[in-house]
Amino acid sequence: MADGSTVRSILTGAWRPEPPSVDCSADELCRVAPLLASSGAAAIAWRRLRDTALAGHPEAAGLRDTHRRNTLQAARLEHELRRVFTLLRSSGVEPILIKGWGVSRLYPERGLRPYGDIDLCVSPADYARARESLNALDDRSCWVDLDHDEVDRLDARRWEDLYSRSILESLGDTEVRVPCAEDHLRLLCIHLLKEGARRPLWLCDIALAVEGRADGFDWRLCLGEADPQANWVATAVALAGRLLDAKIDDTPAARVAERLPAWLVPAVLRQWGEPFRPAPPPMRWQLRRRPSGLLRALRERWPNPLEASVATRSRLAGRSPLPLQVKTYLSPKRVRKLLRGGTPGS
Amino acid sequence: MGKKAEELMPLARTERLIVEELPGEVLVLDLEDNKAHCLNPTSALVWQCCDGKMTVAEVARRLSRELNSPADEEVVWLALGQLDRHRLLERPAARTSRARRSVSRRELILRYAPAALALPAVMSIATPSAAQLGSLRPLGAACSLGIQCASGNCCCGACTANPCPIIDPGGGTGTC
Known part of the structure; x- marks a missing residue:
């Protein structure tokens, strides 16, 4: 958990135009640089370190290179994003972009918040047409994802409402449709928890969205009235306040931050202190390559408390999350999906 | 001049x-x-x-x-x-x-x-690698298309170092 705390201190306030000074030793940097790199937080960490004595450290040089790569990749993906929007519009489909560029555009510099795919939501009626259009793109250089549990399954909001509140943002000569600030923050929060808060950068996204919200930001719309989603969103924002020092005093999450479940912060820091692991491959694939790896494969699939809470549609509460983890682990739907090769938590 | x-x-x-x-x-x-x-x-x-x-x-x-x-x-x-x-x-x-x-x-x-x-x-x-990008998947991760993987190869539902030997007109998942 010590390394998770170092990651936390490096990322505290890192999204701000003027980030606070950072206190990190060379030894700590050596330990956490691989964690930052594997979780996508290398570039934003470099931004915090570049004006410190650690800027010349070899590990910092690696972070700097990542920042360079991300900057170029961001430019390339913006080109791809314009192309995808133009293509879908020519097919009569108007998508909404979530996460990815929709968040990275809010950061003070390009390349600080990397993303590798394009996450789009389309109307259920347009889904097949959108899929068909995208499949016809024979030179795709990145993955366009049309399936999002945080929108389709875990949230109760209707597409029509999401769409009617969405806004257009300029990207070069194209306009990109993104959710309104309230809907987007809500999506980011649910996504963070669904994925077990495994990437610290996702919490930076939330902190940035909260601190950068406009005056008229409607918290009632963002939180909604339905539970457990309202609890999830408030808890995720509270977590950004507690772990990354996001300014949440004037938000409904301030009270939630005072009584976060005792297991929550340690669970997140534990995640951050370990190298980021993406969804494991189908178990049969793993076992074919290494038949003796059954125990390891089973262990890899143990859900963390946050993803178990979301998977079981439970509030993030004070009680032990262990029963939820067991329930999630043994749910027939999950077992079937894991054998086929899905993501944990879904 | x-x-x-x-x-x-x-x-x-x-x-x-x-x-x-x-x-x-x-x-x-x-x-x-x-x-x-x-x-x-x-x-x-x-x-x-x-x-x-x-x-x-x-x-x-x-x-x-x-x-x-x-x-x-x-x-x-x-x-x-x-x-x-x-x-x-x-x-x-x-x-x-x-x-x-x-x-x-x-x-x-x-x-x-x-x-x-x-x-x-x-x-x-070095050009962008999966580890730093956030969304591309490393070897062994679950996938359904090659462009989801840093290696560009998706075979039998997992990212692999080499192209899938199984011919798959559907885009790289293969029938395993």
Whole structure:
């Protein structure tokens, strides 16, 4: 958990135009640089370190290179994003972009918040047409994802409402449709928890969205009235306040931050202190390559408390999350999906 | 009086390049071969002057002025050699190939060290990798299409180092 705390201190306030000074030793940097790199937080960490004595450290040089790569990749993906929007519009489909560029555009510099795919939501009626259009793109250089549990399954909001509140943002000569600030923050929060808060950068996204919200930001719309989603969103924002020092005093999450479940912060820091692991491959694939790896494969699939809470549609509460983890682990739907090769938590 | 062709700067390549400026450096991504380069201020300035109109001597004078340090034509030729090697010029400068032989970086370092001129440098940087990008998946991760994987190969539901041996018209998942 010590390394998770170092990651936390490096990322505290890192999204701000003027980030606070950072206190990190060379030894700590050596330990956490691989964690930052594997979780996508290398570039934003470099931004915090570049004006410190650690800027010349070899590990910092690696972070700097990542920042360079991300900057170029961001430019390339913006080109791809314009192309995808133009293509879908020519097919009569108007998508909404979530996460990815929709968040990275809010950061003070390009390349600080990397993303590798394009996450789009389309109307259920347009889904097949959108899929068909995208499949016809024979030179795709990145993955366009049309399936999002945080929108389709875990949230109760209707597409029509999401769409009617969405806004257009300029990207070069194209306009990109993104959710309104309230809907987007809500999506980011649910996504963070669904994925077990495994990437610290996702919490930076939330902190940035909260601190950068406009005056008229409607918290009632963002939180909604339905539970457990309202609890999830408030808890995720509270977590950004507690772990990354996001300014949440004037938000409904301030009270939630005072009584976060005792297991929550340690669970997140534990995640951050370990190298980021993406969804494991189908178990049969793993076992074919290494038949003796059954125990390891089973262990890899143990859900963390946050993803178990979301998977079981439970509030993030004070009680032990262990029963939820067991329930999630043994749910027939999950077992079937894991054998086929899905993501944990879904 | 007309300028001699061999004195003229070559043209910078512009097609299929992504160029981004960061403080103190210029980044270039070559979409032809997916290679990324980082140009220091001296190289970046020389590259910016590759318009087919300026002469090498004029660029040397501009370098001196803008970098606030004496610089002669050899510095420009060194930069052109590097830019050419990294395929950032439309076609080599008339003297680029000769310059490559005749301009020694070590010689120039000795000559320019007292003036603290940053000699031209074009550094290759690895192109974006899965680990840093956030969404591309590493080996062994679940996938349904090759473009989800850093390796570009999705075989039987997992990212693999090598292309899937199973012919799959559906886009790389394979039938396993």
